[in-house]
Amino acid sequence: MGEEKRDSGPLSITYMADMPYDYHAGFYYSRFLKELKDNKRIYGVKCPRCGKVYVPPRIVCRDCFVTMEEFVEVGNEGTLLAFTVTNFPYTDTTRGEPKKIPYTAAYIKLDGSDSNIVHCLDETDEKKIKAGMRVRAVFSDTRTGDYFHDIDHFEIIQ
């Protein structure tokens, strides 16, 4: 496992152990992922007290601290709140490979949702993107239950 690097100065040891995890999606994300995969629908969950809709769905309303159980469909379209064209190299930690750059990270409020999601835009020229633009989800034809695959990307609604 260890590989020594020698030079005239102090040494170092390279540690490259794989540390895989099998992340349990839990009940709420599982429902979210299944709806995407089977029905191309984006689901949130609604707070029984304040009525806020959270996407992705989660168990507890952070404001009211009550259990949320009502799943509701939200729109495939929404508003771009913020974005950044990412252009520095780093390792994609899900796959352990270099991340493909540039890509545009997009923070989107879907219609009918009170919280925001993060995904990507298919436009990497920052001059053509503005906060406040309308965007639409583009679904993959081959859906697998992976959010970042099943929604392939978001596109700007011209």
Next chain:
Amino acid sequence: MKNRVGIVGVGQTHHKSKNTDCKGQELISIAVKRALESADLTMADIDAIVIGNMDHFESINYVDMWSVDGSGGYMKPIMKVTTGGTTGSAVGHAGFYHVASGLFDTVLAIGWEQNSESDTTAAISTCFDPITEREFCGGAIGPLAAQYTAYMSKYGATEEDAALVSVRDHNNAALYNPYAHLRQTITVEEVMKSPYISYPMKFLDICPRSDGACAVIFAGEDKAKKTVERPAWILGVGDCHILVHLADGIGLANLPSLERAAREAYEMAGITDPFRQFDVAELYVPASTAGVTWMEALGLCEEGGGPRLIRSGVTNMVGELPINPSGGVLATNPIGATGLLRIGEAALQVMGKAEEKQVEGARVAVATGFGGCFWSDVTVLSSSTQLD
């Protein structure tokens, strides 16, 4: 508060981008030794230790246990606190609570990181939800860049405003702080001409990642008075870790967590007019843009008033409220130590021991920590046990 707590010693390493001379424990031991020397104490005076870093930067599990050869924790009470970027400030606050509880009289708080040992951005990226966020959250830079696009369009701030913050902090580090990692003076033009890393953030707008450690010694009232002539008394602490989904933090042009943490700390300390009462501030500004946008959350200016304050120059070393005489995070960023360095630097100011970076007559100081998911910690320190 049942037991008053003062800082009596501060030590840090000479921070750099890659410290191949030392193993982590050795790096830690340098900061510890300097903190003990600064207070004229020995390890025998230390009753307990609290340490923090972020695990995946060095890939060492149970750092509290691993550290004992450098931290001095052998056969002593030691525990680890970690909360992301706020780790350093959380370690400082934990040190404070160790003493305030009355369980321990003299406590060593240590923050450290050897960031050069791993791919920092990849390690940070794993903080985001693996199922719904990680794929498109590029480390710590992306979210901050996205936040400034929102602030610019709302308040008319500019990329030049951010550049002014970058120039202030880099130049303070270059001129006044021998421990800083980056020590080159820069100009607004140079910042503006540096390449975009993540629009609107340019290369000279963002913090480096550093190898370094910081140690701060907290003591109960009697011990503090016996140890040094002028301890830095902790008058207020606040911490607010409000979000878990990164996307929910976007669109927050300001930083609500900082506002609440400041409110908690100010209330405890009796701060009612922060701009006037503070003599100096050590703020966790991880990107120049945050140096523009977050001052209002601390009550230092009105909403949207950041650009005005920065352009006026009052936060420069010669201004009314110098911010980051040390050069702050833009010049030095050993992540687990970064928040503790803010507390340590603020303490040095009110102790009158900040040397070249001393703000004349500084008596009341504020230090902040930032990290996690737009989380904040705030500490108020003073050379007096209470404010006038």
Next chain:
Amino acid sequence: MDEVAIIGVAQTRYQRDNPASHAEMAYEVTRKALEDAGLTIDDIDNTVTVCNDFWDGRTISCMTITEATGSHKVPTTNVEGDGTYGALMGAMRLLSGLHEVTLVVAQSKVSEGIPAVITNAMFDPVYERSLGLDAINSSALQMRRYMSKYGITEEQCAKVSVKNHKNAKSNPYAHMPLDITVDDVLKSRVLADPIKLLDTSPVSDGACAIIMAVDEVAKKRYSKPVWIRGIGHCADAYHLGDRDLAEVDALVSAARRAYSMAGIQDPVREIDVAEVYDAFSYMELMWMEGLGFCGRGEGGAMIDSGMTGMNGALPVNPSGGVLSAHPVQAAGLARIAEAVLQLRGKADARQVEGATVALAHGIEGACGQGHCVFVLGR
């Protein structure tokens, strides 16, 4: 020091591959602990979470459960260590006089990761890690050293496993209630000689929460709250080679501190029940020695005597202990929760009659390098 009381406890049932997410588990115990204490989330004025980035497979892993524990509403911090250390941090916040009610939540989903890889990362990357040491084989070194130094036998260690798995049958939260014999343990698969499968704790997912309050709040609500009487923690040397692995110096020091705070002079007489961190069968014997329940090297004789059994003078791990459920970060906090149930007289089928003083214990790092000891009473 009757200054801080534990007024609410909750645990999930421990199991492998719990389908709930980290946040869902943490919310379950938060909600139940509030119910147990008769409080709402608005009564909690600060929280401490206990999350570990390696076990959780995530940087800043405390972020995972921030909202599920209400930590976003109040001052909070995250202790990365055993759950007992989180409880200690929570107690310090109350003792400072700055807070009144603390919620402490610890959780682990051990089944998501690979324990051998995660525990290999606790060894020094330059010096010891490449040997491939992990929690199991390093503990095997300790067990061997302990056996050879003090003449402890594999049978004596196996008896701990038999006792604790049997006790687990009375604990509805336990992961591994089992009817087994010493022979079953001895014949089970060897993982790292002399450690066999049934000497080893299981891979468990689960969460535990406790709620602590200052005396004014506790006395207002309860006629006889469970008090924290003493706390102590301490760390031994890091490198295995720097320690005599058969010795328990750090535990002796931690226990001494907790006992002195609690005014305990004769632990074996004064303590009615103990919940200790038995990640491996032999550990319970060593921890008995470190806690002063018997002399050095007498752990084997102590289990032989039956004294630590359910009907003995000092029952140890009536819950089945960590051998019967090992949700790593939560395991020590679960010891505290179980001790509280004992002192309330609400431990049901695993109740030790008339328990008024209890001990809970957690460990940190390899081979019990660090220890944290709580003495509770009512």
